[in-house]
Amino acid sequence: MDFLNPLLRRHPERVKADVEIYTWLTCPFCIRAKLLLWWKGVNYTEYKIDGDEEARSRMAQRANGRRSVPQIFINGQHQGGCDDLYQLDTIGQLDSLLAQRAG
Numbered sequence: 001m002d003f004l005n006p007l008l009r010r011h012p013e014r015v016k017a018d019v020e021i022y023t024w025l026t027c028p029f030c031i032r033a034k035l036l037l038w039w040k041g042v043n044y045t046e047y048k049i050d051g052d053e054e055a056r057s058r059m060a061q062r063a064n065g066r067r068s069v070p071q072i073f074i075n076g077q078h079q080g081g082c083d084d085l086y087q088l089d090t091i092g093q094l095d096s097l098l099a100q101r102a103g
């Protein structure tokens with residue numbers, strides 16, 4: 001399906017960042033966030049933490065205390081949840097964050 005990428009304006013080759021996302025399986029915000037990452041061509045690392053309160057606490061420690069899912073990290077930096085990810089895209093900052101290699 002890669003041949004569709006130019007038609008879809010999907011540019012996986014531009015993505016250099018490491019992206020992590022904490023999710024629950026049936027969480028609509030998680031699905032929405034992963035959809036945007038897919039459109040951006042991101043090969044993200046997903047931590048599926050359904051029912052795992054220890055993992056959720058570890059996530060919250062990294063996420064300034066936020067316990068809702070999803071929580072998204074780009075190159076180790078906390079970006080927030082689904083709404084925050086879409087907001088970054090709306091203001092034109094997501095693509096440049098994704099283009100940066102982890103340093």
Ligand SMILES: N[C@@H](CCC(=O)N[C@@H](CS)C(=O)NCC(=O)O)C(=O)O
Pocket residue numbers: 026027028029030067068069070080081082083084
């Ligand atoms: N505005 C948040 C909403 C996230 C949200 O409400 N997630 C739900 C699951 S779909 C959740 O974590 N609920 C449990 C809680 O908030 O403690 C975002 O965009 O990420």
